[in-house]
Amino acid sequence: MPDGMNVDYDGLIPNNVDLNADARVKKALETWHPGYIDWWKDMGPEGFQEALVYLRTAVSVDPKGWAKFDYVRMPEYKWGILLAPRVEGRLIGFGAHKGEPAWQDIPGEYRGMLRRLMVIQGDTEPASVEQQRHLGKTAPSLYDMRNLFQVNVEEGRHLWAMVYLLQKYMGRDGREEAEELLRRRSGDADSPRMLGAFNEQTPDWVSFFMFTFFTDRDGKMQLEALAQSGFDPLSRTCRFMLTEEAHHMFVGETGVQRIIERSCEAMRAAGIDDPTDTDRVRALGVIDLPTLQRKMNLHFSLTLDLFGSEVSTNAANAYNAGLKGRYREDKLEDDHRLIDSTYPVLRCKDGAIIRDESVPALSALNMRLRDDYVTDCQGGVNRWNKVIERAGIPFRLTLPHVAFNRRIGEFAAIEADPEGRVLDAGAWAANRDRWLPTADDNLYVTGLMKPVDAAGAYASWIAAPKVGIDNKPGHFEYVKLWS
């Protein structure tokens, strides 16, 4: 049995890192724990802390037994520290240290860089819990409510994952950073979360599904890149987090898909052939496809900003140092050093969008990760379009151009339409409401957000899922509200 398969569930903090053998870190985490629980009670799902929720808890890192489903009160969820099993003889796979044994301890010269990577990753986890804390009250079903809470508790666990690394490897700095992670608040004027998209509101369930599809997918890409890290504990942490992150992708993709299914079904039943006949579609109590397109445009563009500048020395340095690789670096076939290669980057030059073939590949790593991200998103959008196609409705959802509605990077200085044509300020202002959610859209969607809490029932605007969680039947009571 490989090292670290066994999870110790006896102590306060379930873990497979032999916390009992490390008194300093154990004490640090136990000291941090009450603050975390306070944070969860203050900023976690509002109004449902006492409900029994049918949740999945990771109990092992071995796939044969890693998940357990049961009714749990969220504050009693077993948040633990779980690292994927250690691979004996693992080597650093890229950068200047390629071929050297992976580091089990922090390399002194990269301490600052690693700390920043961990803190930025860690900050997003509690942020999304804060953004989503009011959504339980308007859940379209107990099934969706349960999925929301599952996402929330796992984001909480991901915070633990990063805090463990900070406490274990970063000494006093790490302890302070861990405290800061509990102090910052999404959208707070004085101490906001570190990244823009994590200070936006998640005001309704359509936004939530878009967020889990688009923004959590950025999380997946970042985790995939960090899972390649030469710093082995970070790699192992991220590899395990990815198995949980897959559930968040699932919630987003199927959430939007079920909205589309319901809308198409209602349109067909009412004999509506024109999907842009918004008034008639909305009269059915479902969400019109153009509104979904605008919501998608917003969340996609906000998320692209999370990838940072297309050309970045920080990304180059992290790669060269062996700390953060490319998406599935281990599956790529090249020299994994990228010293002499280039990567094409879309840039903004004299107000026009051009393709620059001469950017050093090392500097273009953010761009490359973003390209991989767009491809990943496109797969999901294609599956959504299949639903519309099967219903025989003449409409297709499309990802907007990467220059559309950007605030960070090459395109921050310009405005572009969803096809990537550069616009002047007047043209943008005149058309903005065609491309991004309008006040009217938001008002309509908000109006639909009425809670449905009978087991097996769903709101008018969303279809039931094809299969239940843990293979449960349709009428299963995923959340028991009475307790």
Place this chain on the structure above:
Amino acid sequence: MSGSVALKQHLIDPEICIRCNTCEATCPIDAITHDDNNYVVDPGKCNACMDCVSPCPTGAIDNWFQVNAAFSLDEQFSWQELPPRPAEAAAEVDALDEEAAALIAGAHGHARARAPASASKPRINLFSRAQPALAKVTGNIRVTKSGTSSDVHHIILDFGAIPFPVLEGQSIGIVPPGTDANGRPHAMRLYSVCSARDGERPNTNNLALTVKRVAEPRADGTLFHGLASNYLCNLGLGDTVPVIGPFGATFLMPDDPDADILMICTGTGAAPFRGFTERRRRLAGHGRGRLHLFFGARTPEELPYFGPLQKVPPAVLARELVFSRIPGAPREYVQDRMRARAAELAPLLRRPATHIYVCGLKGLEAGADAALAEIAGPDWPALREAMRAEGRFHVETY
């Protein structure tokens, strides 16, 4: 994989799959691959180890089709949806191992069983004859009074660092060491797990069995000694036992804490109900459902777990211990006591959240059924079939 032999093929539902790559990353033998359209399982490689099933976020991974010829990779790559599901695959699969499947089919009888709607999803077939999980014996105690002819043992098997997830009501397979008269390995026996899903104590990675040492007089005056039961009852602390399974996907308890559970058993048929009881005891306070146990034995001394049973709080368990050989007392059987409790049982049978389980020797089923029919009235057969279809009526006899 031969194209003409019936096989259970592992398939991924392309309509539900989100292409997250978790299964491909998890598969230890690279049996899962993908193209731009689909993630697919190579029927020539997949050995049904089930590693990919639990981490799948969608449930798309868990499809097992009985087919005569395997769908090729190219066919699977081209799918937009699964082909029509073979009719037999509609019900839960108790075991992918043929030997274990036959044993369970024998124990469940003719009727097609269904799992309770709120049961947790069981993991099955994780370990095989060829690759069993090696458990260590950490306990082996007699749970009937010494001096009686019924020698029942409570045996604790610890899995150390090996994950061996079981649910209450599931079974494990044991093969006695050695070979038969023809030099072939012995047949597999199934034993019900008598502990709760989180172990003998909460959060321990072990399970327990209730095993009766078989020693039956034969017509010729000799004593027949059961091979597997004697092997298990003779195990010493620290001995290593190869374990197969887990098996069983229908005889499971409802997770719904509001469900009432009627448990009817004799002898070691109590094993799964000890697991049910432990589970509910640990969840005490979480729900409104109660357990109702009708447990028959010859005498209190021969009733396994007689002592510990007395300590279960009545709020969790209403127990009816029934004895047929108390000197000086009339012989009372489980079905007699059920009839005596008809006033309480009749309304219980009508409640939509009530689940009934019968477990014991073959003869128990008919006796219990006759008593239930008397209590429920003429529509009992219809009620029973409705309950069975809803996963609320279960029989396991041997």
